[in-house]
Amino acid sequence: MFKEIIARFNQGYRTMEFPSPGLKLPSRGLGLPKVKALTALAEQACPYGAISAGPGGGFDMGRCVFCGSCAKAAPESVEFTAEYKLCASAREDLVLGAADFKRAEPVAADLRRILGRSFRLRQVSAGGCAACEADCSVLQTIGWDLGRFGVQFVASPRHADGILVTGPVTKNMELALRKTYAAVPGPKVVIACGACAIAGGPYAGHEECVGIPSDIPVNLYIPGCPPHPLTILDGILRLIGRID
Amino acid sequence: MSIPPVLLENIPLLSGEEFAESVTGKLRSGGRAAAFFAITEESAFRLVMVIARDAQGRLEIVSTMAAGSFPSLTAELPQLHLFEREIYEITGLRPQGHPWLKPVRFTGAAAQPGVAEYFRVHGSEVHEVAVGPVHAGIIEPGHFRFQCHGEKVFHLEIALGYQHRGVERRLACGPDARSLHYAQTLAGDTTAGHAWAYCDTVEALAGAAVPARAQVLRAIMLELERLANHTGDLGALAGDVAYLPTASFCGRLRGDFLNMTALICGNRFGRNMFVPGGVNFDLDAALVTELKLRLDAAFRDAEAAVALLLKTNSVVDRFDAAGLLLSDAARGLGLVGPVARACGIPLDTRRNFPFGPYHDFTLSASGRGDVYARAYVRWAEMQKSAQLIGSWLAALPGGPVVAQCGPLKPGAAAVSLIEGWRGQICHVAITDAAGNFRSYKVVDPSFHNWMGLAMALRNGEISDFPLCNKSFNLSYCGHDL
Numbered sequence: 001m002f003k004e005i006i007a008r009f010n011q012g013y014r015t016m017e018f019p020s021p022g023l024k025l026p027s028r029g030l031g032l033p034k035v036k037a038l039t040a041l042a043e044q045a046c047p048y049g050a051i052s053a054g055p056g057g058g059f060d061m062g063r064c065v066f067c068g069s070c071a072k073a074a075p076e077s078v079e080f081t082a083e084y085k086l087c088a089s090a091r092e093d094l095v096l097g098a099a100d101f102k103r104a105e106p107v108a109a110d111l112r113r114i115l116g117r118s119f120r121l122r123q124v125s126a127g128g129c130a131a132c133e134a135d136c137s138v139l140q141t142i143g144w145d146l147g148r149f150g151v152q153f154v155a156s157p158r159h160a161d162g163i164l165v166t167g168p169v170t171k172n173m174e175l176a177l178r179k180t181y182a183a184v185p186g187p188k189v190v191i192a193c194g195a196c197a198i199a200g201g202p203y204a205g206h207e208e209c210v211g212i213p214s215d216i217p218v219n220l221y222i223p224g225c226p227p228h229p230l231t232i233l234d235g236i237l238r239l240i241g242r243i244d
Numbered sequence: 245m246s247i248p249p250v251l252l253e254n255i256p257l258l259s260g261e262e263f264a265e266s267v268t269g270k271l272r273s274g275g276r277a278a279a280f281f282a283i284t285e286e287s288a289f290r291l292v293m294v295i296a297r298d299a300q301g302r303l304e305i306v307s308t309m310a311a312g313s314f315p316s317l318t319a320e321l322p323q324l325h326l327f328e329r330e331i332y333e334i335t336g337l338r339p340q341g342h343p344w345l346k347p348v349r350f351t352g353a354a355a356q357p358g359v360a361e362y363f364r365v366h367g368s369e370v371h372e373v374a375v376g377p378v379h380a381g382i383i384e385p386g387h388f389r390f391q392c393h394g395e396k397v398f399h400l401e402i403a404l405g406y407q408h409r410g411v412e413r414r415l416a417c418g419p420d421a422r423s424l425h426y427a428q429t430l431a432g433d434t435t436a437g438h439a440w441a442y443c444d445t446v447e448a449l450a451g452a453a454v455p456a457r458a459q460v461l462r463a464i465m466l467e468l469e470r471l472a473n474h475t476g477d478l479g480a481l482a483g484d485v486a487y488l489p490t491a492s493f494c495g496r497l498r499g500d501f502l503n504m505t506a507l508i509c510g511n512r513f514g515r516n517m518f519v520p521g522g523v524n525f526d527l528d529a530a531l532v533t534e535l536k537l538r539l540d541a542a543f544r545d546a547e548a549a550v551a552l553l554l555k556t557n558s559v560v561d562r563f564d565a566a567g568l569l570l571s572d573a574a575r576g577l578g579l580v581g582p583v584a585r586a587c588g589i590p591l592d593t594r595r596n597f598p599f600g601p602y603h604d605f606t607l608s609a610s611g612r613g614d615v616y617a618r619a620y621v622r623w624a625e626m627q628k629s630a631q632l633i634g635s636w637l638a639a640l641p642g643g644p645v646v647a648q649c650g651p652l653k654p655g656a657a658a659v660s661l662i663e664g665w666r667g668q669i670c671h672v673a674i675t676d677a678a679g680n681f682r683s684y685k686v687v688d689p690s691f692h693n694w695m696g697l698a699m700a701l702r703n704g705e706i707s708d709f710p711l712c713n714k715s716f717n718l719s720y721c722g723h724d725l
Contacts, residue, residue: 003552003555004489004552007489007493007548007549007552008489010545010548011493011496011545011548011549014496025510026503026506026507026510027507027510028506028507028508028509028510028525029506029510029511030510030511030516047420047421047422047425048422065425066511066515067425067515067516068516069421122378123382124378125378125382125383125384125385125407126385126406127406127407127408127409127721128407128409128429128432128721129429129430129431129432129721130384130431130432130433130719130720130721131429131432131433131435131513132432133382133383133384133432134432134433134513135512136382137381137382138495138498138499138502140382140495141492141495141496141498141499142492142495142496143495143496143499153381153382155380155381156380157378167407167409168409170406170407170408170409172349172350172357172405172406172407172408173357173377173385173406173407175357176357176377176378176385176406180378201429202411202422202425202426202429203409203410203411203414206409206410206411206414207410208351208408208409208410209409209410225429225515226432226513228512
C-alpha cells in the first residue's frame with residue numbers, strides 16, 4: 001500500500017492540458033500541409049494519387065499517408081506544418097486548394113444536446129495495420145484522460161452513440177461493420193479515423209478492400225497514417241462541440 | 245541478418261520424396277521452418293522452404309516442384325500446419341494428408357469469414373463460447389471459439405483473416421513507390437521491425453552496404469519499438485489483474501517511448517525512418533542529449549512501475565502458472581520471440597542470427613512458460629533495450645546515414661531475419677529476370693505464435709483468457725496480411 005503511494009507520488013501528475021495554445025506535433029512531424037502551387041512533379045511523387053496539379057486540382061488529405069514524398073520532390077509545391085488540427089466534416093473539405101481549410105464543425109444543435117457532455121463510441125477495426133487503434137487506445141491513458149471530456153470507448157454497440165472506424169474495410173470485415181453499425185441505437189454518428197478508413201490509405205485500390213459502405217454516412221473524417229492522438233482528440237471534441 | 249543473395253538456380257531442387265525426407269530430417273535435428281511458400285513456375289509451382297538452424301546460426305533453403313498436390317508433413321511436424329494451409333489457400337496445391345485443411349484468411353470467392361467447421365466437444369455440461377470478430381476493447385478483429393466445461397477451457401480455436409487486405413500479394417508486384425509503405429504497415433506496431441526486414445532484403449539483392457551510423461540508428465528505432473510495446477503490454481497485464489498503479493503508469497510510459505521515436509523521425513510508430521540503403525533522419529548533438537534525458541527519465545519510471553507489479557503478491561499469484569505452455573509444445577509448433585524464450589527456448593535473432601550492430605548481443609532470459617515468465621522475459625528485454633540505446637547514443641558512429649541502393653540482382657533470392665518485439669520476422673524476396681520481385685514472402689512472428697496462445701489456454705480458466713492473450717499480444721494484421 002505505502003509503496004504504491006510513494007510510486008504514485010514519484011510518477012507525478014501526468015494529464016496534459018487540452019486544448020492548450022502551445023500544442024503542436026513533434027518538430028519532424030508532418031501535420032497540416034501548406035499547399036503552394038501544385039506542380040506535376042508533386043503529383044508524380046505521390047504513390048496514392050492525393051495530389052492533382054493544374055486548375056481545379058488540389059491536395060487530398062484523405063488519401064495522404066503523410067510520407068512526405070511530395071514535399072521532398074517538390075518543396076515549392078507542398079510544405080508540411082506542425083499543425084495537428086486536420087479533421088473535417090465533409091469528404092470534399094479534405095481537399096486542400098486555393099480556399100482556406102474548412103475544419104470540422106459540430107453536429108447539429110439537437111444532437112449536440114444529446115452527445116455534448118456524454119459521448120460513447122464503439123471502435124470498429126476493419127483491416128489496416130492497428131496503428132490507428134493504438135493511437136485511439138492511448139487517449140484512454142492518464143496522459144490524455146479522454147474520460148474528463150465525457151467521452152468513452154465502450155464494449156457494446158448497444159451502449160454507444162456512434163462508431164469509430166479504422167482500416168480500409170476489408171471484404172472480410174464488411175458484414176461485421178454493418179452489423180455493429182446496425183446495433184448502435186439512433187441517433188448515431190460515424191467517424192472515419194485514418195487514411196485507410198477515409199480512402200483506403202496504403203491499400204487504396206486493393207480488391208480485398210471495399211471501404212466504408214455508402215449507406216453508412218460519415219460525420220467526421222480524421223486524416224493521418226496514423227493520425228496523431230492530438231488530431232483524433234481534436235476531431236472528436238470538435239464533433240460534439242466541446243471546442244471550436 | 246540477411247544472407248548474401250542466392251541465385252535461384254543454385255537453390256537445391258529436390259524430388260518430392262527427397263524434399264520430404266530432407267525437410268523431416270532437418271526439422272527433427274534442430275532445424276525450424278522460418279518460411280514455407282510456393283512460387284509460380286510455368287505450369288506448376290515450386291515449393292520453397294527456408295530452414296533456420298538456430299543453434300548454428302545458419303539458414304538453409306530447399307525446394308521441390310509440385311503440381312496439383314504435395315504430401316503433407318504436418319502430422320509429423322506440427323510447425324508446418326499453418327504454412328501448408330496457407331499454400332493451399334493461395335495456390336490450390338493440396339497438402340495430401342493434412343489433418344485439417346481449414347481456411348487461413350478466408351480469401352476464396354465463396355469464403356465467408358469465420359464460417360468453417362470448428363472443433364466441437366460434446367457432453368451434457370459442455371458449452372461453447374464464441375467471441376468476435378468485434379471484441380470488447382479497441383482491438384483488431386478475430387473470432388475465438390472456446391469449448392468449455394464450467395470455467396475450464398478444453399479447447400480454444402482461433403479463426404482469423406478479417407484483416408486480410410492483400411498487402412503481401414501487392415508487395416510482390418514491387419519494388420515500387422508503395423513498397424516501403426506496405427512494409428511499414430504489415431503490422432503497424434512493428435513498423436521498425438518489418439521496414440528493416442524489407443530494406444534488408446532489398447539491400448542484399450542490390451548489394452548495397454548500409455553505413456554503420458544508419459545501422460545503429462535503425463537499431464535504436466527497433467529497441468524503442470520493443471520498449472514501447474513491452475511497457476504497454478506490462479501495463480495491460482497489470483490492468484487485466486486489476487492492479488491499477490502499474491496499468492496507469494505504463495500506459496503513460498509507453499507513450500513516452502513512442503514520443504522518443506517521433507522525436508527522431510516525426511512519427512510515433514517510426515514511419516518514414518527506414519529507406520533501402522539507410523535511414524531518412526539523422527541525430528544531431530542536441531537531439532542525442534534530449535533522447536538520453538528522456539530515455540533515462542522514462543526508463544527510471546518504468547523500472548519503478550514494473551518493480552511494483554512483479555513484487556506485489558496478489559499479482560504474482562495471478563500470473564503464476566496461468567496460461568502454461570510447455571517447452572515441448574512451443575518447440576513443436578515452432579514458436580518464436582519472448583513467448584518462446586519464456587518457455588526456455590534460447591532463440592533470439594539478435595544473438596543467433598546477428599544483424600546490424602548486434603554482433604556482440606547477449607541476453608538470456610528464460611522461464612517456465614506461464615504468464616509470469618512472459619511478463620518477466622519482457623521486463624528483462626526492456627532493461628537490455630534501454631542499456632543498448634544508452635550505449636549507442638553515447639558512441640554513435642560517424643559518417644553518412646544513407647548509401648546508394650541500386651537495381652536488384654535478377655533471378656535471385658534473399659532472406660532477411662530481424663528480431664522484432666514479438667519475435668523473429670522473416671522476409672524472403674525472389675526476383676525475376678528483370679530484377680523486379682517475382683515473389684515476396686512475409687512471415688510475421690504472430691503467424692507462428694497464434695497456435696501457442698490456443699495451446700496455453702488448454703485446461704485453463706476462460707476468465708484467464710484476457711490475461712493470457714495480453715501476455716502473447718499477437719498481431720492480427722501481421723497474420724492476415
